[in-house]
Amino acid sequence: MLYVVIAYLWASIWLYLLLGGADFGAGIVELFSSKGNKLHTRNIMYKAIGPVWEANHMWLIIAVVILFVGFPQIYTLMSTYVHIPLAAMLLGIIARGTAFTFRNYDAIDDRWQKVYSKIFVYSSAVTPFFLGIIAGTTVSGTINPQADNFLDAYVLNWLNWFCVSVGCFTVAICGYLATIYIIGEVKEQSDKALFVRKAKFMIIAAFVFGALVFATAAYSGVPLAQWIFGHTVNVIAIVLAIASLLFMWKSLYVSSPVLLRILAGFQVTMILFAATSTHFPNIVLLHGGQALSLLEDVGSPKTIATLAWALLIGSIFILPALFYLMYSFGKENKEVIGHDA
Amino acid sequence: MDDFIAARSQMALSLGFHIIFACVGMVMPFFMAIAHFKYLRSGDEMYKGLTKAWSKGVAILFATGAVSGTMLSFELGLLWPKFMEHAGPIFGMPFSLEGTAFFIEAIALGFFLYGWGRFNKWFHWFTGVVVGISGLASGILVVAANAWMNSPAGFDFVNGEYLNVDPMKAMFNEAWLSQSIHMSIAAFSATGFAVAGVHALMILRQKNVEFHSKAFKIAAFCAAIAAILQPLSGDFSAKDVAKRQPAKLAAMEAHFHTEAHAPLIVGGVPDEESQSVKYAVKLPGLLSWMVHGDASKPVTGLVDIPKEDRPPVAITHYSFQVMVGLGMVMLLLGVVYLVLLALKKQPLSKKWLMRLFVLATPLGYIALEAGWMVTEIGRQPWIIYGVMRTADAVTPMPGLVYSFYLFTAVFVSLSAIVVFLLYRQILMVSKLYDVNSPDYLDKN
Numbered sequence: 149m150l151y152v153v154i155a156y157l158w159a160s161i162w163l164y165l166l167l168g169g170a171d172f173g174a175g176i177v178e179l180f181s182s183k184g185n186k187l188h189t190r191n192i193m194y195k196a197i198g199p200v201w202e203a204n205h206m207w208l209i210i211a212v213v214i215l216f217v218g219f220p221q222i223y224t225l226m227s228t229y230v231h232i233p234l235a236a237m238l239l240g241i242i243a244r245g246t247a248f249t250f251r252n253y254d255a256i257d258d259r260w261q262k263v264y265s266k267i268f269v270y271s272s273a274v275t276p277f278f279l280g281i282i283a284g285t286t287v288s289g290t291i292n293p294q295a296d297n298f299l300d301a302y303v304l305n306w307l308n309w310f311c312v313s314v315g316c317f318t319v320a321i322c323g324y325l326a327t328i329y330i331i332g333e334v335k336e337q338s339d340k341a342l343f344v345r346k347a348k349f350m351i352i353a354a355f356v357f358g359a360l361v362f363a364t365a366a367y368s369g370v371p372l373a374q375w376i377f378g379h380t381v382n383v384i385a386i387v388l389a390i391a392s393l394l395f396m397w398k399s400l401y402v403s404s405p406v407l408l409r410i411l412a413g414f415q416v417t418m419i420l421f422a423a424t425s426t427h428f429p430n431i432v433l434l435h436g437g438q439a440l441s442l443l444e445d446v447g448s449p450k451t452i453a454t455l456a457w458a459l460l461i462g463s464i465f466i467l468p469a470l471f472y473l474m475y476s477f478g479k480e481n482k483e484v485i486g487h488d489a
Numbered sequence: 490m491d492d493f494i495a496a497r498s499q500m501a502l503s504l505g506f507h508i509i510f511a512c513v514g515m516v517m518p519f520f521m522a523i524a525h526f527k528y529l530r531s532g533d534e535m536y537k538g539l540t541k542a543w544s545k546g547v548a549i550l551f552a553t554g555a556v557s558g559t560m561l562s563f564e565l566g567l568l569w570p571k572f573m574e575h576a577g578p579i580f581g582m583p584f585s586l587e588g589t590a591f592f593i594e595a596i597a598l599g600f601f602l603y604g605w606g607r608f609n610k611w612f613h614w615f616t617g618v619v620v621g622i623s624g625l626a627s628g629i630l631v632v633a634a635n636a637w638m639n640s641p642a643g644f645d646f647v648n649g650e651y652l653n654v655d656p657m658k659a660m661f662n663e664a665w666l667s668q669s670i671h672m673s674i675a676a677f678s679a680t681g682f683a684v685a686g687v688h689a690l691m692i693l694r695q696k697n698v699e700f701h702s703k704a705f706k707i708a709a710f711c712a713a714i715a716a717i718l719q720p721l722s723g724d725f726s727a728k729d730v731a732k733r734q735p736a737k738l739a740a741m742e743a744h745f746h747t748e749a750h751a752p753l754i755v756g757g758v759p760d761e762e763s764q765s766v767k768y769a770v771k772l773p774g775l776l777s778w779m780v781h782g783d784a785s786k787p788v789t790g791l792v793d794i795p796k797e798d799r800p801p802v803a804i805t806h807y808s809f810q811v812m813v814g815l816g817m818v819m820l821l822l823g824v825v826y827l828v829l830l831a832l833k834k835q836p837l838s839k840k841w842l843m844r845l846f847v848l849a850t851p852l853g854y855i856a857l858e859a860g861w862m863v864t865e866i867g868r869q870p871w872i873i874y875g876v877m878r879t880a881d882a883v884t885p886m887p888g889l890v891y892s893f894y895l896f897t898a899v900f901v902s903l904s905a906i907v908v909f910l911l912y913r914q915i916l917m918v919s920k921l922y923d924v925n926s927p928d929y930l931d932k933n
């Protein structure tokens with residue numbers, strides 16, 4: 149049963165990264181759009197993500213609930229020592245979610261739209277940035293419960309070059325996912341060209357920040373290269389990700405949108421796989437070589453069993469409905485988008 | 490302000506903020522479903538406009554509820570890590586089920602908001618009902634988690650360790666039933682009176698009267714029924730509290746000395762130093778009778794509870810008085826409305842009644858917040874009643890005061906924007922939603 153729970157935890161983080169990531173990406177793409185086509189970009193994006201954004205963000209809540217019910221030590225350790233970036237991420241989530249809704253539901257269309265949009269695009273970038281910082285902190289071995297001063301215990305564990313690079317990398321990945329998703333949603337050739345250009349920009353950014361992650365890892369003493377290149381499966385995962393990326397670069401125009409999405413999803417999956425498989429079952433590496441483990445730092449067996457059943461039964465209700473939602477609106481969008489803006 | 494107080498205040502603020510949006514999310518879908526049903530049955534376009542107008546409002550509030558709820562699920566750990574470390578696996582069950590309920594709610598809301606004209610009309614209507622049912626279910630589940638903090642169950646506490654955990658027993662603890670019933674009814678009466686009040690104001694101002702009358706009738710009817718059920722369920726809650734948390738009951742009632750024929754104390758200023766209540770009206774024997782159904786039985790007073798286990802008396806007592814007092818006011822108003830309705834006396838044309846409903850707009854929410862203060866402050870100094878003290882649960886991180894200031898600023902500005910947006914929705918009623926008004930723009 150424990151493995152069922154772990155699988156759900158992994159899946160919800162994975163889905164949050166893919167779906168929530170594409171959703172954040174919509175704001176990031178808008179942030180980096182030139183003045184001329186900002187409005188156009190926004191209209192297309194809104195049509196594409198409007199009906200599903202709420203559901204996309206549920207994955208984060210599922211992950212958090214699994215953590216605090218099933219793995220309370222992990223949840224409490226993180227929320228104690230990574231308090232500040234978590235709080236920053238929460239502020240980002242609040243600002244973003246509310247700004248997005250306000251801008252769509254404000255009954256009067258006036259200057260306030262500009263304010264909502266500003267908040268929306270900036271918080272779309274800030275939130276995944278801190279998400280990346282938090283992810284970086286879990287593997288950088290900098291969390292130190294024995295530290296006796298404020299800076300070491302609560303700040304320097306996440307505020308370092310490595311974690312910041314992971315944050316930037318995450319932002320680039322989200323932007324990339326969004327552009328690939330939208331390429332499949334637009335109809336007109338000019339729009340498609342626009343988003344292909346944006347996708348290429350995001351791919352370059354992801355490459356630059358990816359390289360930076362490796363460089364800063366070496367600088368901060370995180371043996372990242374060794375983790376990735378010391379395991380055959382990880383090498384294969386990374387090689388596959390890069391190969392499919394190169395293939396996509398050449399065929400962004402001609403490939404079917406479904407193939408593009410599958411490939412982009414595949415690349416992100418491989419990155420997450422490489423990042424999590426190396427240490428499994430450890431999930432948070434602490435200062436001084438200790439670690440929190442998904443197999444050891446768990447709630448009572450009965451809790452795990454009930455949690456697993458709750459998740460399994462919940463899925464029976466949720467998944468069909470979710471697929472139907474995405475299917476219905478995916479079909480509809482193809483008909484509407486592109487004629488309006 | 491020290492860090493501990495800051496943490497408590499931040500928690501209270503976040504919950505007090507979330508509960509408002511949560512209640513709207515629990516109740517408005519039902520109001521919408523009623524309006525929608527009337528539209529589908531009668532084909533009256535005005536009901537369709539009403540359903541849409543309400544659904545726009547709900548979408549704004551829903552997003553605010555969702556983000557503040559997301560925030561809460563992190564805040565429990567950010568502020569109370571020691572509590573969550575032990576409580577998480579025990580009282581987590583309702584939260585994991587709640588995840589399912591929220592998910593269904595979010596999916597159904599997607600269908601409902603974007604589904605006009607896209608699906609079979611009854612399927613579309615049904616997705617709205619599902620939003621309501623899952624919202625109500627998540628409210629009940631999360632209250633079951635809170636009830637566990639009031640009446641811990643489903644584990645054995647041996648030498649500081651939490652053994653033999655049984656999450657199902659923890660969920661169905663002694664307090665969950667009385668609390669969830671009372672909370673669900675409160676959600677209906679608070680939201681009902683708030684919505685009715687806004688529409689009553691518009692009726693008085695003679696704006697889109699037919700539209701607002703239809704809205705008012707739906708909201709006021711539900712509110713009135715809920716207001717009648719509320720004291721009944723409150724009585725059930727009070728008996729329950731007396732059994733499981735005598736200290737909370739004593740603080741609510743400002744009841745210092747254990748005695749037979751214990752009086753019910755109404756109003757007054759409790760003084761913990763002298764253990765007495767000044768300027769109060771005392772109804773002899775009534776408290777004993779309410780708790781035990783027998784006026785001669787004794788009720789435990791605060792003096793017989795160790796000093797370090799007593800909750801703050803004054804604030805608990807005041808909050809309780811506010812809740813009950815407002816509950817009585819709403820009960821009266823609800824009964825008057827229903828009686829006029831039954832006698833076919835056209836209650837909506839009575840200016841005085843509409844004015845009273847306008848005045849009653851915030852009352853339900855004030856009572857609701859006051860009720861939560863009773864429950865939560867009355868549980869102090871415990872975070873898990875009788876098992877873990879709040880002071881032992883707080884995070885070791887210093888500087889929580891700044892976090893409290895920051896989040897206060899966020900909540901205050903969010904509230905301001907939400908009010909502003911709802912105001913603008915109302916401004917636009919005649920253009921967007923009222924089919925009979927001269928300046929209606931048919932852009933739907």
Ligand code: HDD
Pocket residue numbers: 632639664667668669671672674675676678679719720722723724726727728730812813814815816817819853854856857858859860861862863864
């Ligand atoms: C519209 C709001 C509202 C109204 C009119 C009332 N209540 Fe209430 N009350 C609540 C809203 C509320 C609440 C906010 O929903 C609480 C907090 C926790 C809970 O379960 O419900 C609550 C708690 C609460 C408790 C504590 C329960 C506990 O700690 O487990 C008692 C004893 C009562 N109520 C009793 C009453 C009585 C006798 C009322 C008579 C009119 C009354 N309430 C009206």
Ligand code: HEM
Pocket residue numbers: 497498500501504505507508565569572631632634635858861862865866868869871872879
């Ligand atoms: C939404 C309705 C609720 C409101 C308005 C509310 C209100 C409050 C208030 C006023 C306090 C501060 C008490 C004090 O410090 O004196 C508090 C504390 C707290 N509440 Fe609630 N509460 C609500 C529901 C819940 C639920 C459902 C949970 C959890 C499952 C919860 C968990 C806590 C925790 C962990 C604390 C901090 C520890 C404590 O002070 O005991 N509350 N809440």
Ligand code: HEM
Pocket residue numbers: 206209507508510511512513514515550551552553554555556557558559560561562565591592594595624625627628629631632635
């Ligand atoms: C008595 C107190 C509470 C009640 C009645 C309540 C009820 C609700 C309801 C009905 C919603 C649906 C959102 C909406 O329609 O606006 C909601 C949202 C949410 N609540 Fe609460 N809640 C309470 C306290 C809490 C607490 C203590 C937590 C966290 C531990 C929490 C976590 C959430 C989350 C994560 C969401 C967002 C889900 C979504 O996206 O739909 N709630 N709550």
